[in-house]
Amino acid sequence: MSLLAFYARNAQEVLGLVAQHLYLVAVSTLLAFALGIPLGIVLTRRPAWQRPVLGLANVFQTVPSLALFGFLIPLPFIGGIGASTAIVALVLYALLPIVRNTYTGIAGVDPAVREAGRGMGMTDWQLLTQVELPLGFGVILAGVRVATVVSVGTATIAAAIGAGGLGVYIFRGVAVVDDTLILAGALPAALMALAADGLLGLAERRLAWRGK
Amino acid sequence: MTVGQSIVFVATLLAGCGRADRIVVGSKNFSESDLLGEIVAQQIERRTGLPVERRFHLGGTFVCHHAITSGQIDLYVEYTGTAYTAVLKFPPAHDADSVRRAVTAEYARRFGLTWGKPFGFNNTFAITVRRRDATRYGLTRIADLARVASRWKAGFGYEFLERADGFRGLADAYGLRFSAPPTAMDLGLTYRALAEGKVDVIAGNSTDGQIEALDLVVLEDDRHYFPPYEAAPVIRQAVLDAHPEVGTALALLAGRITDAEMRRLNALADVEHKDIAGIARDWLQAPRP
Numbered sequence: 001m002s003l004l005a006f007y008a009r010n011a012q013e014v015l016g017l018v019a020q021h022l023y024l025v026a027v028s029t030l031l032a033f034a035l036g037i038p039l040g041i042v043l044t045r046r047p048a049w050q051r052p053v054l055g056l057a058n059v060f061q062t063v064p065s066l067a068l069f070g071f072l073i074p075l076p077f078i079g080g081i082g083a084s085t086a087i088v089a090l091v092l093y094a095l096l097p098i099v100r101n102t103y104t105g106i107a108g109v110d111p112a113v114r115e116a117g118r119g120m121g122m123t124d125w126q127l128l129t130q131v132e133l134p135l136g137f138g139v140i141l142a143g144v145r146v147a148t149v150v151s152v153g154t155a156t157i158a159a160a161i162g163a164g165g166l167g168v169y170i171f172r173g174v175a176v177v178d179d180t181l182i183l184a185g186a187l188p189a190a191l192m193a194l195a196a197d198g199l200l201g202l203a204e205r206r207l208a209w210r211g212k
Numbered sequence: 213m214t215v216g217q218s219i220v221f222v223a224t225l226l227a228g229c230g231r232a233d234r235i236v237v238g239s240k241n242f243s244e245s246d247l248l249g250e251i252v253a254q255q256i257e258r259r260t261g262l263p264v265e266r267r268f269h270l271g272g273t274f275v276c277h278h279a280i281t282s283g284q285i286d287l288y289v290e291y292t293g294t295a296y297t298a299v300l301k302f303p304p305a306h307d308a309d310s311v312r313r314a315v316t317a318e319y320a321r322r323f324g325l326t327w328g329k330p331f332g333f334n335n336t337f338a339i340t341v342r343r344r345d346a347t348r349y350g351l352t353r354i355a356d357l358a359r360v361a362s363r364w365k366a367g368f369g370y371e372f373l374e375r376a377d378g379f380r381g382l383a384d385a386y387g388l389r390f391s392a393p394p395t396a397m398d399l400g401l402t403y404r405a406l407a408e409g410k411v412d413v414i415a416g417n418s419t420d421g422q423i424e425a426l427d428l429v430v431l432e433d434d435r436h437y438f439p440p441y442e443a444a445p446v447i448r449q450a451v452l453d454a455h456p457e458v459g460t461a462l463a464l465l466a467g468r469i470t471d472a473e474m475r476r477l478n479a480l481a482d483v484e485h486k487d488i489a490g491i492a493r494d495w496l497q498a499p500r501p
Contacts, residue, residue, distance in 0.1 A: 066398055066400065066401065069398070069401055070400075070401060070404055073401065073404050073405055073408050073410060074404075074408045080410050081367065081395055081397060081401075081405050081410050081411070082395070159370075159396065159397075160397055160398035160401060161397050161398070161401060162367065162395035162396055162397040164396075168370075168396065171370040171396075171398075172370050172373075172374050174271065174272055174274055174370075175272070175274075175369070175370040175371035175374050175375070176298055176371065176374045176375060177273055177274040177277060177298055177299060
């Protein structure tokens with residue numbers, strides 16, 4: 001059966017899975033931004049925390065998803081089976097590029113500029129919001145872009161824990177030896193990743209241009 | 213090129229393999245398949261002296277089948293019921309002998325592959341519940357499940373949900389209606405979810421070592437719904453022609469592993485985390501009646 005025929009026959013289901021996939025990616029990346037960007041900022045203020053925090057974020061990257069799910073199932077609130085567990089895993093996977101790039105972006109600001117700000121009597125908050133964040137924005141956005149694109153691909157593993165998404169077709173296809181099914185899940189996920197990358201790239205260029 | 217062929221192709225490139233005169237043994241990505249692959253590999257090494265290359269833990273039936281039909285591996289252990297329904301796409305059947313005859317004939321005709329004699333055990337689907345619940349509600353057979361199903365949650369692997377001989381047929385055969393559609397998840401995680409009380413019934417495999425380790429109970433398939441899944445080596449006919457002694461070595465393993473024995477070997481690997489090669493060596497060296 002060709003891919004197009006498959007989509008035509010299962011349009012409803014495909015759209016449902018795409019929506020689930022988008023939901024998983026959107027919620028998990030937004031949570032990762034909300035956690036990762038402040039964490040990256042804190043690291044620039046507390047250099048001693050840098051190694052343990054980035055080390056931990058690195059460790060999460062290396063834990064295979066099925067093992068991570070295994071650990072999460074018994075946990076109350078964030079664990080169990082379903083979307084919440086998948087989102088926790090996706091957030092943990094997305095943290096590293098965001099935290100690291102936020103830290104690098106701010107740490108990379110020319111010390112002379114920072115000194116000038118201090119000399120003008122800026123508070124730490126003013127320094128952060130008016131000097132460091134605007135100047136580090138390009139690097140931070142690059143981290144956000146990587147995290148989002150990677151999440152679109154990683155979200156296919158949500159299907160292993162009963163959270164749905166396009167991974168459902170991939171898992172089903174692998175289970176029953178069916179190339180069409182695998183492609184039916186993999187292709188829209190790849191397109192979604194390309195679209196996310198393109199949109200964020202566009203935003204990056206727009207904002208960089210405006211910055212000049 | 214199909215996805216499966218691409219995967220095999222890339223795997224081959226990565227391994228950088230040049231094939232000399234050796235036997236390449238594959239296995240699927242779970243312990244029992246690795247164990248049987250290792251037993252077969254060691255048996256060939258001991259009995260024929262041919263060098264054996266191991267390509268273990270390949271991604272399931274799909275990858276193994278593509279690998280052996282494209283000649284990347286020479287043999288792996290397959291289950292008759294899996295070959296019958298998942299590879300040959302026949303409707304589910306229930307008689308072990310006729311299934312074995314059909315896969316033997318069709319594999320020879322379509323793929324140039326030969327089925328060896330089965331090892332002796334039947335690794336069929338196992339409808340599994342917590343022992344606590346089985347005692348409390350008096351469950352021994354799958355038919356008993358119909359009484360409690362409306363209040364229970366099920367969690368099944370994709371293969372079980374998708375296959376013609378899986379959940380849909382089972383639900384019809386036993387009149388099972390669960391409180392919600394079964395949760396689709398990774399098979400290995402279903403055991404954990406059952407033990408943790410996140411779901412109430414799962415479909416495991418009857419030879420899984422986890423069943424005893426997690427204090428679970430397998431319900432009897434009293435209406436004989438599940439097809440037979442006898443494990444046997446599948447080997448390329450070309451290899452058997454070139455090395456008939458391989459066939460002789462494999463024939464010595466026929467009928468040697470019972471269900472209980474396979475469960476014990478799986479528990480050594482999955483529960484006690486013993487080394488696969490060591491388990492296989494001990495088993496092959498153990499005195500036999």
